[in-house]
Amino acid sequence: xxxxxxxxxxxxxxxAKKIIESGGAVAFPTETVxxxxxNAFSTEAVNGIFTIKGRPNNNPLIVHVHRDYDISALVDExxxxxxxxxxxxxxxxxxxxxxxxxxxxxxxxxxxDTLAVRVPSHEGAQRFLRCxxxxxxxxxxxxxxxxxxxxxxxxxxxLNGRIxxxxxxxxxEGGIESTVLDCTGEVPVILRSGLVTRQMIANVAGDCGVYTxxxxxxxxxxxxxxxxxxxxxxxxxxxxxxxxxxxxxxDERAKAGKRVVIICGTEAVRLLGERQNIPLGKTPSEMAKxxxxxxxxxxxxxxxxxxxxxxxxxxxMEGVINRLSKACAGEE
Ligand code: TXA
Ligand code: MG
Numbered sequence: 508x509x510x511x512x513x514x515x516x517x518x519x520x521x522x523a524k525k526i527i528e529s530g531g532a533v534a535f536p537t538e539t540v541x542x543x544x545x546n547a548f549s550t551e552a553v554n555g556i557f558t559i560k561g562r563p564n565n566n567p568l569i570v571h572v573h574r575d576y577d578i579s580a581l582v583d584e585x586x587x588x589x590x591x592x593x594x595x596x597x598x599x600x601x602x603x604x605x606x607x608x609x610x611x612x613x614x615x616x617x618x619x620d621t622l623a624v625r626v627p628s629h630e631g632a633q634r635f636l637r638c639x640x641x642x643x644x645x646x647x648x649x650x651x652x653x654x655x656x657x658x659x660x661x662x663x664x665x666l667n668g669r670i671x672x673x674x675x676x677x678x679x680e681g682g683i684e685s686t687v688l689d690c691t692g693e694v695p696v697i698l699r700s701g702l703v704t705r706q707m708i709a710n711v712a713g714d715c716g717v718y719t720x721x722x723x724x725x726x727x728x729x730x731x732x733x734x735x736x737x738x739x740x741x742x743x744x745x746x747x748x749x750x751x752x753x754x755x756x757x758d759e760r761a762k763a764g765k766r767v768v769i770i771c772g773t774e775a776v777r778l779l780g781e782r783q784n785i786p787l788g789k790t791p792s793e794m795a796k797x798x799x800x801x802x803x804x805x806x807x808x809x810x811x812x813x814x815x816x817x818x819x820x821x822x823x824m825e826g827v828i829n830r831l832s833k834a835c836a837g838e839e
Contacts, residue, residue: 510666512659512673515631519674520638526671527639532556534648534662535635536676537571537627539600539684539702540655540799541662542645543670544571544635550612553644557614559669562651567616568644569623569685573636574598578624581610581642588712589690595711598628600685601703604728615644625685631676647684648673654736654802654834657682661803682796683826687728689718698728700826702795735833736799738806741765744814744835750778753815757782760811768808770801771815783809791823798827802834 513519515536523533530552532545543559545552547570557564572578574597579585582605589603607622616622627633636643647655648662656662659675666673686701688708695708696716708715720726741760745753753769760767761782769779772794773786785801787794794816805812814831817824 508668508671510663510668510670510673512663512675515634515674515676519672520634523635523672523674524639527552527641527643530555532559532670533635534656534659534666534670534673535632535645536629536659536674536679537632537681538629538679539627539681540657540679541648541659541673542571542627542632542643543648543662543666544643544645546639547611547615547642547644550614553612553614556644556646559666560646560649560651562646564614565617566646567619567623568646569602569625569687570611570615571625571627571632571636571643571645573633574626576626576636576642578605581608582606582622582624583608584691586690588695591711592688592690592695592708593626596703596707598626598633599703600628600681600701601625602685602687602699604687604689604691604698606691611642611644621689621691623687627685629676629679631674635674652734652737654738654799654806655684657796657799661799664803678796678800680796682798683830686826689727696727700829702792702823702826704822704825706822734836736802736830737834737836738802738812740806740809741811742814742835743811744816744831747772747775747815747817750775750815753813754779754782757811757813760813765810766808767811767813768805769813769815770805772817775815775817791817791820791827795823795827798830 602625657679686703687699689696694714
């Protein structure tokens with residue numbers, strides 16, 4: 508199969524619609540990362556996504572819908588706080604988990620009785636979802652465990668020959684995946700941090716919990732159990748408070764003949780002396796936006812990537828640090 512990258516226009520959208528209707532998968536842009544979408548009503552189509560990505564079949568998918576889609580067709584028991592949050596932040600990088608009505612294929616939620624729903628704000632995503640007119644189950648469009656794609660070229664790098672069509676909407680503005688929020692309880696609980704922060708949620712909902720996965724437990728969000736977002740090179744993660752450690756790791760690996768790079772905030776570059784670096788930007792938002800392209804650049808050109816990150820501010824940095832800790836985790 509040859510994989511084509513196409514700008515989003517009436518012609519490519521019609522082609523995408525045909526592929527989806529015939530049970531295939533199409534990669535499309537969102538404001539966070541690129542998704543690999545298929546018809547959420549079709550078990551065969553949804554299973555196809557797991558096969559294409561090599562994704563473990565106990566890690567559920569998010570259903571994507573356009574802004575005017577009535578989600579009460581798919582989910583039940585939408586609490587008042589969730590309605591307020593949807594009004595404040597949707598369309599946007601916030602995925603909300605509700606009790607499922609069981610209308611989509613059971614493969615989407617991997618047998619859970621809940622369903623994760625997302626309304627992306629990216630104009631290209633909206634056009635695609637509206638044109639198709641179906642709820643689209645979509646994980647990030649990367650090979651399972653690899654770095655998520657934030658450009659059409661990244662998708663091609665991972666899925667060349669495995670899918671027919673990549674809708675090209677340019678570089679993703681957000682850069683890290685949506686916040687996943689459990690809306691099945693009294694108060695919302697963050698399952699995966701992202702660009703809609705705990706503070707933003709608490710401001711609207713009055714309260715917001717954070718779920719922390721304890722290794723060995725049955726995770727409330729199965730995706731939390733896996734190593735993820737990882738470049739194909741040796742990795743390490745240090746906070747800026749551990750600068751000395753990061754630098755000696757660099758020097759030690761360089762001495763061993765490895766090509767080493769430090770991925771860090773632009774402000775931290777001056778602390779590195781002559782050492783190679785890939786700057787992420789100044790603000791947490793810039794760092795999120797550039798994170799995955801930096802990891803992909805690192806794996807292409809270097810043997811060892813050392814991430815050096817600012818202290819966690821509990822805002823967007825939380826999401827950036829979460830992704831980096833998974834990218835730099837040991838094999839699981
Ligand atoms: O920004 C995003 O969310 C991107 C774009 C493409 O929309 N999608 C994405 O999908 O990151 P994926 O499959 O890479 O991550 C989905 C996450 C996983 O951590 C999964 O465990 C969680 O959402 N999830 C999905 N359904 C769930 C459910 N019913 N209950 C709890 N967690 C769920
Ligand atoms: Mg993913």
